[in-house]
Amino acid sequence: EVQLLESGGGLVQPGGSLRLSCAASGFTFSSYAMSWVRQAPGKGLEWVSGVSGSGHTTYYADSVKGRFTISRDNSKNTLHLQMDSLRLEDTAVYYCAKGSSRSPVTGSDSWGQGTLVTVSS
Amino acid sequence: DIQMTQSPSSLSASVGDRVTITCQASQDISNHLNWYQHKPGKAPKLLIYDASNLETGVPSRFSGSGSGTDFTFTIISLQPEDIATYYCQQYDNLPLTFGGGTKVEIK
Numbered sequence A: 001e002v003q004l005l006e007s008g009g010g011l012v013q014p015g016g017s018l019r020l021s022c023a024a025s026g027f028t029f030s031s032y033a034m035s036w037v038r039q040a041p042g043k044g045l046e047w048v049s050g051v052s053g054s055g056h057t058t059y060y061a062d063s064v065k066g067r068f069t070i071s072r073d074n075s076k077n078t079l080h081l082q083m084d085s086l087r088l089e090d091t092a093v094y095y096c097a098k099g100s101s102r103s104p105v106t107g108s109d110s111w112g113q114g115t116l117v118t119v120s121s
Numbered sequence B: 001d002i003q004m005t006q007s008p009s010s011l012s013a014s015v016g017d018r019v020t021i022t023c024q025a026s027q028d029i030s031n032h033l034n035w036y037q038h039k040p041g042k043a044p045k046l047l048i049y050d051a052s053n054l055e056t057g058v059p060s061r062f063s064g065s066g067s068g069t070d071f072t073f074t075i076i077s078l079q080p081e082d083i084a085t086y087y088c089q090q091y092d093n094l095p096l097t098f099g100g101g102t103k104v105e106i107k
Helices: none
Strands: A003-007 A010-012 A018-025 A034-039 A045-051 A058-060 A068-073 A078-083 A092-099 A108-111 A115-119 B004-007 B010-013 B019-025 B033-038 B045-049 B062-067 B070-075 B084-090 B102-106
Touching: A003 A092, A018 A034, A018 A092, A018 A115, A034 A068, A034 A078, A034 A108, A045 A068, A045 A078, A045 A092, A045 B084, A058 A068, A108 B045, B004 B084, B010 B019, B019 B084, B033 B062, B045 B062, B070 B084
Parallel strands: A010 A115, B010 B102
Antiparallel strands: A003 A018, A018 A078, A034 A045, A034 A092, A045 A058, A068 A078, A092 A108, A092 A115, B004 B019, B019 B070, B033 B045, B033 B084, B062 B070, B084 B102
16 A cells, blocks of 8 residues: 655744655655645645656756755655745645656656645744 | 646535536646545545546546546536545646646535
8 A cells, every 4th residue: 555654844934944755655666756746725736846766857846946856765765855945835735646657747646644834934 | 837727616516416527728638637536634536547547446436538628527426425625637748737626515
């Protein structure tokens, strides 16, 4: 059974940083792309970033490009999202999602329960 | 970016009713479309992939159809446990984009 467990969320001031992690199990982690998707309060789902199975290729939404960095450690079956220069509008539940293939240009077939990031002064 | 226009944004139906949600892409995305169910506080769940394929373990009352720019998601007999928000998502091109969601309630 695929399991994805996010951690690292919390309260941070504008301009601050947070690092989210996602521990994966139940599948061959390096064989699949991974993504981060967020949901702001009262809003819909927004894709944030994706990384290929190897970790060599990364993609970002324009709203986070230059501020967020996605990475993965295939030896530890863990996905990360380093979030810098956080803004009020980054407040959201962040979900880790497993891709259906190695390519980041793919849908997600399993999701974690999410971790809440609150940016507030 | 590919825009996904989903409608309606909400609907109220009775148990046993047929429910239909549509999703229109701003350009041809072939069949590169997923449908998800999302309940509050839970992980989103994949229901339909490649526009019309039922994910393993998903009840057969859920179905999807369409290709190109126009897609339809149907619940043929609404059940109380289907109360959720449903999203379409295209994965033809980056950035991956979602429809705005359809909140389904019981009348």
